[in-house]
Amino acid sequence: MSGESSQRIYNFSPGPAVLPLPVLEQVQRDLLCLPGKGVSILEMSHRDKAFIDILDATQAGLRKLLGIPENYKILFLQGGSRLQFSMVPMNLLRGEGRSADYVLTGTWGKSAQKEALREGQVRVAWDGAATKYDRLPPAAELSFDPSAAYVHLTSNETIEGVQFLCEPDTGNVPIVADCSSDFLCRPLPIEKYGLIYACAQKNAGPSGVTIVIIRDDLLAAGADSLPGYLNFRSHADENSLWNTPPTFAIYVVKLVVDWLLNDIGGLSAMYDRNVEKAGLLYEVLDESPQFYKGHAQRDSRSIMNVTFRLPDADTEKAFLAEADRRKLGNLKGHRSVGGIRASIYNAMPRDGVLALRDFMREFRAGR
Numbered sequence: 001m002s003g004e005s006s007q008r009i010y011n012f013s014p015g016p017a018v019l020p021l022p023v024l025e026q027v028q029r030d031l032l033c034l035p036g037k038g039v040s041i042l043e044m045s046h047r048d049k050a051f052i053d054i055l056d057a058t059q060a061g062l063r064k065l066l067g068i069p070e071n072y073k074i075l076f077l078q079g080g081s082r083l084q085f086s087m088v089p090m091n092l093l094r095g096e097g098r099s100a101d102y103v104l105t106g107t108w109g110k111s112a113q114k115e116a117l118r119e120g121q122v123r124v125a126w127d128g129a130a131t132k133y134d135r136l137p138p139a140a141e142l143s144f145d146p147s148a149a150y151v152h153l154t155s156n157e158t159i160e161g162v163q164f165l166c167e168p169d170t171g172n173v174p175i176v177a178d179c180s181s182d183f184l185c186r187p188l189p190i191e192k193y194g195l196i197y198a199c200a201q202k203n204a205g206p207s208g209v210t211i212v213i214i215r216d217d218l219l220a221a222g223a224d225s226l227p228g229y230l231n232f233r234s235h236a237d238e239n240s241l242w243n244t245p246p247t248f249a250i251y252v253v254k255l256v257v258d259w260l261l262n263d264i265g266g267l268s269a270m271y272d273r274n275v276e277k278a279g280l281l282y283e284v285l286d287e288s289p290q291f292y293k294g295h296a297q298r299d300s301r302s303i304m305n306v307t308f309r310l311p312d313a314d315t316e317k318a319f320l321a322e323a324d325r326r327k328l329g330n331l332k333g334h335r336s337v338g339g340i341r342a343s344i345y346n347a348m349p350r351d352g353v354l355a356l357r358d359f360m361r362e363f364r365a366g367r
């Protein structure tokens with residue numbers, strides 16, 4: 001590293017979060033002028049062929065990474081995942097007699113359900129509130145309404161650190177998943193999903209763009225009376241160019257996708273790295289459960305957000321202050337739950353996780 005990049009800390013921010021250094025370097029290199037195009041990505045029409053090529057390449061890269069079949073569209077929208085909390089039920093739930101099942105494994109799932117209630121009939125299929133969202137539902141506790149329009153789940157609860165690493169069996173009911181904080185962390189069996197949405201700023205790029213992957217038959221569900229922007233069909237019919245899309249954010253997502261394909265070698269390789277990285281931290285929690293008390297139960301642990309508490313608030317404060325001195329930044333837990341949260345997304349280097357692991361052992365030994 002040289003220049004400003006030598007000042008970079010290990011950034012455990014939950015989002016917007018760390019990006020791969022080669023991606024930032026390319027953004028910097030090409031910011032004044034995209035090679036051969038005469039203008040920068042920030043100054044180019046979204047109808048310019050150079051941008052359309054970037055858009056197409058981003059879609060093609062995502063299709064390749066995730067093995068997305070032809071009968072799914074990939075959309076680039078704005079409004080973040082929170083807009084999807086509303087847009088999904090507006091499109092799939094409005095209308096007579098429809099109901100949707102929501103699986104609540106944490107704060108984000110609960111927020112999604114709250115917005116869906118404004119749009120139609122919602123059934124809570126499972127709610128982990130009783131144990132403060134520290135676990136996933138075992139199959140025996142799940143039963144779905146076979147006539148539901150969809151089953152909504154949050155693949156990774158960013159705040160509590162609870163993650164689905166395989167899909168629950170929902171029969172013929174399509175899964176709609178909020179994959180905001182673990183999109184591209186592992187291969188996904190796309191055929192099990194009707195719709196996937198993910199704001200980019202956790203694991204896939206900068207803030208400003210939300211990726212939606214939607215199966216063709218679900219595109220038909222939105223009523224023509226919906227406002228244009230809020231109907232998935234507007235965006236699908238115009239290849240995400242119905243209005244001006246977030247061009248810069250899409251460009252950075254493309255660079256992240258290229259990084260995953262070319263530098264990492266695809267999502268299986270990324271997944272192996274993520275499992276290994278998370279294991280380094282969970283090992284420390286498991287060797288000293290009195291000192292580092294993990295929030296998530298073992299079989300529900302996230303490989304993206306490792307959440308834990310220390311014996312008391314003063315010790316947590318001292319931990320965070322000392323971590324900052326060692327350039328291990330942004331480890332404070334979400335304001336609603338407190339404690340510590342180490343977000344170790346795809347772009348967090350293994351060296352960063354090793355540095356945190358070593359610090360955790362040292363800090364404990366010094367108490």
Ligand SMILES: *Cc1c(COP(=O)(O)O)cnc(C)c1O
Pocket residue numbers: 015079080081082083108154156157158178179180181199202
């Ligand atoms: C961050 C996050 C959101 C909210 O995303 P916005 O882009 O801020 O609307 C929703 N769901 C999950 C799982 C998240 O991690």
